[in-house]
Amino acid sequence: MQASTQVSRSAKGEPVDSNLVDEDIALIAKALSHPARIQIIRLLLSKKTCIGGDIVDVVGLAQSTVSEHLRILKASGIISGEITRPRVCYSLNPLRLNHFKDFLGLILDCDAEASAVESACWVSPKKNNN
Amino acid sequence: MQASTQVSRSAKGEPVDSNLVDEDIALIAKALSHPARIQIIRLLLSKKTCIGGDIVDVVGLAQSTVSEHLRILKASGIISGEITRPRVCYSLNPLRLNHFKDFLGLILDCDAEASAVESACWVSPKKNNN
DNA sequence: AACATATATAGTATATCGACGATAAACGAT
DNA sequence: ATCGTTTATCGTCGATATACTATATATGTT
Numbered sequence: 528m529q530a531s532t533q534v535s536r537s538a539k540g541e542p543v544d545s546n547l548v549d550e551d552i553a554l555i556a557k558a559l560s561h562p563a564r565i566q567i568i569r570l571l572l573s574k575k576t577c578i579g580g581d582i583v584d585v586v587g588l589a590q591s592t593v594s595e596h597l598r599i600l601k602a603s604g605i606i607s608g609e610i611t612r613p614r615v616c617y618s619l620n621p622l623r624l625n626h627f628k629d630f631l632g633l634i635l636d637c638d639a640e641a642s643a644v645e646s647a648c649w650v651s652p653k654k655n656n657n
Numbered sequence: 658m659q660a661s662t663q664v665s666r667s668a669k670g671e672p673v674d675s676n677l678v679d680e681d682i683a684l685i686a687k688a689l690s691h692p693a694r695i696q697i698i699r700l701l702l703s704k705k706t707c708i709g710g711d712i713v714d715v716v717g718l719a720q721s722t723v724s725e726h727l728r729i730l731k732a733s734g735i736i737s738g739e740i741t742r743p744r745v746c747y748s749l750n751p752l753r754l755n756h757f758k759d760f761l762g763l764i765l766d767c768d769a770e771a772s773a774v775e776s777a778c779w780v781s782p783k784k785n786n787n
Numbered sequence: 788a789a790c791a792t793a794t795a796t797a798g799t800a801t802a803t804c805g806a807c808g809a810t811a812a813a814c815g816a817t
Numbered sequence: 818a819t820c821g822t823t824t825a826t827c828g829t830c831g832a833t834a835t836a837c838t839a840t841a842t843a844t845g846t847t
Binding site: 549550552553556557558559560561562564565566568569572619621624625627628631632633634635 | 679680682683684686687688689690691692694695696698699702749751754755757758761762763764765
């Protein structure tokens with residue numbers, strides 16, 4: 528009987544509008560959990576332009592491998608691909624990351640409190656007096 | 658000849674001060690890439706208090722499994738554990754996440770541009786006219 | 788000393804990830 | 818219709834991740 532056995536809306540194929548559940552957060556984080564994918568995001572950031580197979584050259588991995596990374600990024604909703612057969616133009620889709628950033632904001636707000644009040648996020652260890 | 662073959666400072670055991678490289682981003686993201694770990698973070702957020710094995714009850718996994726998740730979170734620097742043998746008091750350590758959030762901020766700033774200027778982050782797919 | 792408590796570690800089985808080459812699929816151009 | 822280009826998918830592998838049980842470790846209590 529877990530506390531958060533919520534079913535992700537995105538896991539059901541529906542678009543996520545506002546608050547993300549643990550599953551969504553984890554999915555986005557997993558998409559960001561590989562250097563090559565961060566590199567791809569950075570590339571899309573710097574060029575601010577739609578790139579096709581140029582990504583393959585920059586990343587330096589096999590085309591199939593890069594394609595898989597792009598698939599993962601697309602599946603998480605971080606990027607989207609505009610199809611212009613046979614090319615695909617990838618671009619950042621930051622909307623999805625907004626809520627993810629909000630989640631991090633919660634943690635960092637807690638940090639702000641902790642800076643003001645000593646140890647706001649946790650109490651001192653209780654003595655073992657039972 | 659990749660664009661970012663930077664060596665992470667944290668990967669060399671040194672503390673990361675300001676800008677994170679792809680490796681660092683990926684490492685933090687990986688720590689966030691499991692629902693159980695998000696759940697643990699949420700728990701530490703909501704209770705704002707030091708919890709020991711209570712985490713095990715909430716998460717609903719085996720004690721050893723939760724211990725492993727806590728180890729991963731600790732290794733990433735997201736949480737820290739205050740040892741009061743035999744208990745360990747865990748608390749959020751948001752400093753590490755600051756730069757991670759900054760990285761997301763880059764992407765979301767790009768989003769702000771995109772809202773103002775039509776398609777600021779990528780150009781429309783060029784017609785295949787070669 | 789023996790016990791209870793809280794956490795970490797070892798060992799193990801299974802699942803997923805990440806890389807590759809080979810191949811398929813979709814289209815424009817010849 | 819065939820060829821070249823670009824992207825996606827398949828099949829495979831080694832490595833890593835995740836879960837469990839069992840056991841070890843450390844400490845306070847009786």
